[in-house]
Amino acid sequence: MATIDHWLHHVNSLTSFNAIVWHGTQTSRDLIRDNEFYFEGITKTMAKTNNVYKFEVLLTTFEVLLQDVELLSKPFWKYLVIDEAHRLKVCLYHYLQHTINAHLNIEQAVSVV
Numbered sequence: 001m002a003t004i005d006h007w008l009h010h011v012n013s014l015t016s017f018n019a020i021v022w023h024g025t026q027t028s029r030d031l032i033r034d035n036e037f038y039f040e041g042i043t044k045t046m047a048k049t050n051n052v053y054k055f056e057v058l059l060t061t062f063e064v065l066l067q068d069v070e071l072l073s074k075p076f077w078k079y080l081v082i083d084e085a086h087r088l089k090v091c092l093y094h095y096l097q098h099t100i101n102a103h104l105n106i107e108q109a110v111s112v113v
Contacts, residue, residue, distance in 0.1 A: 004059050011057050019057035020074075024055075024063055033071065051076045062087050 004021055011019040020036045022029060038047050040053055047053055065072060075107055 004061065007059050011059070015057075017056040017057060018054060020055045022058050022060035022068070029064070048074045062070065066091070 004023060008019055008021055011017055022032060024032075036054055038044060039052065042052060058072070060068075060072075090111060
């Protein structure tokens, strides 16, 4: 969490962007979603269709990103910065390996990383 606090400090001190921290329990993230994601009077469908959200920057951890990937896949992200991106590479590698093995008839696959 210290890294997220560090990022939040820099976003707040160097930009005028509205940044939210997407972290904590499921209950606390639900509260953030209900109060910090959408402008009053804008439905979730309208927000997704028009890409209108109350924040410009969402700060989270790799683990929470994986837990909430369905919700976090709805906005159109102009930029995505992931601290510890090497972990994303490992997940992507395993996902692709699983997808290939599940959908292709391959006796032996060799992956070069």
